[in-house]
Amino acid sequence: xxxxxxxxxxxxxxxxxxxxxxxxxxxxxxxxxxxxxxxxxxxxxxxxxxxxxxxxxxxxxxxxxxxxxxxxxxxxxxxxxxxxxxxxxxxxxxxxxxxxxxxxxxxxxxxxxxxxxxxxxxxxxxxxxxxxxxxxxxxxxxxxxxxxxxxxxxxxxxxxxxxxxxxxxxxxxxxxxxxxxxxxxxxxxxxxxxxxxxxxxxxxxxxxxxxxxxxxxxxxxxxxxxxxxxxxxxxxxxxxxxxxxxxxxxxxxxxx
Amino acid sequence: xxxxxxxxxxxxxxxxxxxxxxxxxxxxxxxxxxxxxxxxxxxxxxxxxxxxxxxxxxxxxxxxxxxxxxxxxxxxxxxxxxxxxxxxxxxxxxxxxxxxxxxxxxxxxxxxxxxxxxxxxxxxxxxxxxxxxxxxxxxxxxxxxxxxxxxxxxxxxxxxxxxxxxxxxxxxxxxxxxxxxxxxxxxxxxxxxxxxxxxxxxxxxxxxxxxxxxxxxxxxxxxxxxxxxxxxxxxxxxxxxxxxxxxxxxxxxxxxxxxxxxxxxxxxxxxxxxxxxxxxxxxxxxxx
Ligand SMILES: Nc1ncnc2c1ncn2[C@@H]1O[C@H](COP(=O)(O)OP(=O)(O)O)[C@@H](O)[C@H]1O
Ligand SMILES: [Mg+2]
Numbered sequence: 001x002x003x004x005x006x007x008x009x010x011x012x013x014x015x016x017x018x019x020x021x022x023x024x025x026x027x028x029x030x031x032x033x034x035x036x037x038x039x040x041x042x043x044x045x046x047x048x049x050x051x052x053x054x055x056x057x058x059x060x061x062x063x064x065x066x067x068x069x070x071x072x073x074x075x076x077x078x079x080x081x082x083x084x085x086x087x088x089x090x091x092x093x094x095x096x097x098x099x100x101x102x103x104x105x106x107x108x109x110x111x112x113x114x115x116x117x118x119x120x121x122x123x124x125x126x127x128x129x130x131x132x133x134x135x136x137x138x139x140x141x142x143x144x145x146x147x148x149x150x151x152x153x154x155x156x157x158x159x160x161x162x163x164x165x166x167x168x169x170x171x172x173x174x175x176x177x178x179x180x181x182x183x184x185x186x187x188x189x190x191x192x193x194x195x196x197x198x199x200x201x202x203x204x205x206x207x208x209x210x211x212x213x214x215x216x217x218x219x220x221x222x223x224x225x226x227x228x229x230x231x232x233x234x235x236x237x238x239x240x241x242x243x244x245x246x247x248x249x250x251x252x253x254x255x256x
Numbered sequence: 257x258x259x260x261x262x263x264x265x266x267x268x269x270x271x272x273x274x275x276x277x278x279x280x281x282x283x284x285x286x287x288x289x290x291x292x293x294x295x296x297x298x299x300x301x302x303x304x305x306x307x308x309x310x311x312x313x314x315x316x317x318x319x320x321x322x323x324x325x326x327x328x329x330x331x332x333x334x335x336x337x338x339x340x341x342x343x344x345x346x347x348x349x350x351x352x353x354x355x356x357x358x359x360x361x362x363x364x365x366x367x368x369x370x371x372x373x374x375x376x377x378x379x380x381x382x383x384x385x386x387x388x389x390x391x392x393x394x395x396x397x398x399x400x401x402x403x404x405x406x407x408x409x410x411x412x413x414x415x416x417x418x419x420x421x422x423x424x425x426x427x428x429x430x431x432x433x434x435x436x437x438x439x440x441x442x443x444x445x446x447x448x449x450x451x452x453x454x455x456x457x458x459x460x461x462x463x464x465x466x467x468x469x470x471x472x473x474x475x476x477x478x479x480x481x482x483x484x485x486x487x488x489x490x491x492x493x494x495x496x497x498x499x500x501x502x503x504x505x506x507x508x509x510x511x512x513x514x515x516x517x518x519x520x521x522x523x524x525x526x527x528x529x530x531x532x533x534x535x536x537x538x539x540x541x542x543x544x
Contacts, residue, residue: 053443053444054443055440055443055444084448084449085448088443088446088447088448088451089446091443091444091445091446092445092446094444095444095445096440096441096444098437098440098441100437102435102437102438102440102441103441104438104441104442104456104460105460105537105538106459106460106463106534106536106537107537108537115445115455116445116446116447119447119451119455120445120446120447120451121446148536148537148538149537150537150538164445165444165445167445168445168446
């Protein structure tokens, strides 16, 4: 694939106190690409994802998304941190789906999807509602538009969360272990929605333990360990003939 | 027959399984209830035959001065509580703002205004003219403190500002009760800090905040009676004005009690309505 680069991270470092959660992480994701990040628990996968949409502040390095440097403005030889409002504007173009869904419990499925478009993008309630209903239909929940999150199963909540992310018409969606909090029988319905989304050309970065999804849907796979990005390449190659022995060990462990 | 051992034959077991079930009788509970009822009856009788002339109570229950007092009590409750809630939200946000100066100011505010008795604060505001005979911004405007610091203004400031100190703690615990994932989800759809607070966090915090704030509104209804001391014409003050003239002290205190109880009862009903509204989306659990 030779389409334009949508996300580019260069030498990203992030510490929590003295603990180095990310060390010199570099990654490129092209438009329309699905990129999986795999690796053992605590290796920094979530932290990296959260740096991309500024939920965490990086200590050094740089991240570009949608053609813009994220979180900072260059002036001469320095990078100045952006204001709350500017950061909020940059986040609009980057959707995120959480392991624990994080739907707004006081709003119905429809209201969850409509909230951002109306309040943040300034869409008319009518237009936002029509778009939201279309998205809920796409994730198979047209009949649940009026339900509150507490009335939905985990799989349904996660699908609403995906619709909520799509409501903002993002050019990129980040998924942080979207199926890890689900009962096994509910995983497939969420992965199906993600497959459709991938097929529609959405750029996705997916932290996951679902090796089937990594193998069949994603274009590239990145392996992280100990805060470093160890290996990154076409999914077929990384998953079958990894260069790095640590990747091989990890794959052996998860595939049993 | 008091045999509770496992029967030998399944036929016997079957027979036992179909005997009538008799609920336990709560004998102790009944005796206790009877004693309490008797005591209540004696108490009621004492009031009925005591030195209160109930017709006088009835005569003043709807007296125009009393009705005027009710309105003033309600007005003060709304005014002081609105000020208290506004200040409470402001102080709570300052406490979690991450700005050390604001956090410190908020802490000092709570320390001072929660520390001094409400009655004392009312008297301080009412007598502010003794410290600052005039107030204003030099060159722009200026006024005499005595003229501005009417009983209404002094009571509203005194009650509202101390209420703000209490309410800020309620608001703060409400804000802390909202999951961190909610703040993050709001950010990922591009909301600013203020939007997140207004649209996502405060509405959820309300569920936690409404019961204690409701309690505080009810306390405030009664606390407004303190304003009688600085000549604000609320229920108690007006009842006193009448009994200074006709010496029917107990009768008029009964009239005032009746109205306080009536107001509190109505407010409690409204509170449960509001609680139900903010509990939407949660699977309601109201008993343990
Ligand atoms: N807010 C935080 N404060 C302190 N340590 C953190 C914080 N977030 C993550 N960490 C630590 O950083 C490491 C990487 O975490 P994370 O990115 O969540 O790993 P992963 O998603 O790969 O399981 C972990 O050791 C975790 O304990
Ligand atoms: Mg994680």
